[in-house]
Amino acid sequence: MDTVTNSQRIAFVTGASSGIGLAVARRLAADGHRVIAAARRLELLDELAASADGIEPYALDVTDLDAVRAAVAATVERHGRLDVFVANAGVMPLSRLDAGLTDQWNHMIDVNVRGLLHGIAATSGPFRDQESGHFVTIASIGAHGVTPTAAVYCGTKYAAWAITEGLRLESPPYLRVTTVSPGVVESELADTITDPTAQQAMSEYRRHAIPASSIADAVAFAVSQPPEVDVNEIVVRPANQR
Numbered sequence: 001m002d003t004v005t006n007s008q009r010i011a012f013v014t015g016a017s018s019g020i021g022l023a024v025a026r027r028l029a030a031d032g033h034r035v036i037a038a039a040r041r042l043e044l045l046d047e048l049a050a051s052a053d054g055i056e057p058y059a060l061d062v063t064d065l066d067a068v069r070a071a072v073a074a075t076v077e078r079h080g081r082l083d084v085f086v087a088n089a090g091v092m093p094l095s096r097l098d099a100g101l102t103d104q105w106n107h108m109i110d111v112n113v114r115g116l117l118h119g120i121a122a123t124s125g126p127f128r129d130q131e132s133g134h135f136v137t138i139a140s141i142g143a144h145g146v147t148p149t150a151a152v153y154c155g156t157k158y159a160a161w162a163i164t165e166g167l168r169l170e171s172p173p174y175l176r177v178t179t180v181s182p183g184v185v186e187s188e189l190a191d192t193i194t195d196p197t198a199q200q201a202m203s204e205y206r207r208h209a210i211p212a213s214s215i216a217d218a219v220a221f222a223v224s225q226p227p228e229v230d231v232n233e234i235v236v237r238p239a240n241q242r
Contacts, residue, residue, distance in 0.1 A: 010079045011223070012036045012072065014062050014119065015089030017044035020138055020185060023212035024086055027220050029054040033084070036075050038062075062089045062115030065122075072122040082126050084223050087119040088138040090156075094149045105152045112156035113163070120167060127175050134176040134223055137164040138215070141183045141237055157181075168232060176230040178222040183237025184209045208240035 011028045015021035017039035025037040029052050037045050038060040045057030060071050076082050091111045093104040116137060127133030142154040143161035161179055168177035186209045214236055222231040 009083035011084035021088040023216035027216035068118040208238040
């Protein structure tokens with residue numbers, strides 16, 4: 001088990017190979033956390049770990065419940081505890097409903113909803129045992145409204161918001177729960193869109209995207225509060241986005 005200082009917290013970030021997850025991992029490490037940066041693309045995580053102190057790469061597919069449980073258990077075994085879990089992994093292959101891209105819809109449900117539930121299931125035991133913890137969900141402005149081509153994506157983010165709010169309501173006071181809902185952010189998410197109509201709409205939509213570091217700042221703010229302060233929800237969007 002690695003030695004950590006009393007002030008150094010252990011944070012686990014999913015989807016950390018790019019975009020918001022990468023920015024969150026960097027920011028939390030810069031703030032003094034020991035960060036387990038998890039994603040499927042291990043080569044990108046290795047590059048991240050080589051470029052910043054305090055980051056440990058971990059290959060993980062959040063759709064695999066056993067793998068998520070094993071990752072959390074390994075973190076607790078190695079470091080003695082887990083203080084923060086950031087459920088960030090997500091995909092966004094937008095399309096109109098009449099496009100019928102059911103494989104992409106199911107993939108969004110698997111990653112955006114089941115992946116979140118797997119994180120909650122894996123962390124509930126460690127948080128309960130240590131009587132402390134902070135669960136952070138990266139949802140979306142799509143959890144607060146629906147736009148054309150984004151019905152399924154917004155549905156998954158509505159679900160993410162609802163599930164995380166349910167976690168907050170059901171949790172004892174020692175567990176803090178935060179939902180961060182980003183607006184348009186610079187990331188790879190839009191690169192997975194194959195539907196031409198959705199691609200065109202997103203190209204215009206992303207003209208005023210803000211950097212992923214803006215979302216990392218929001219996460220850092222929430223987790224830096226004293227134990228008696230629970231920041232439940234933060235919405236961060238470009239000034240030009242309505």
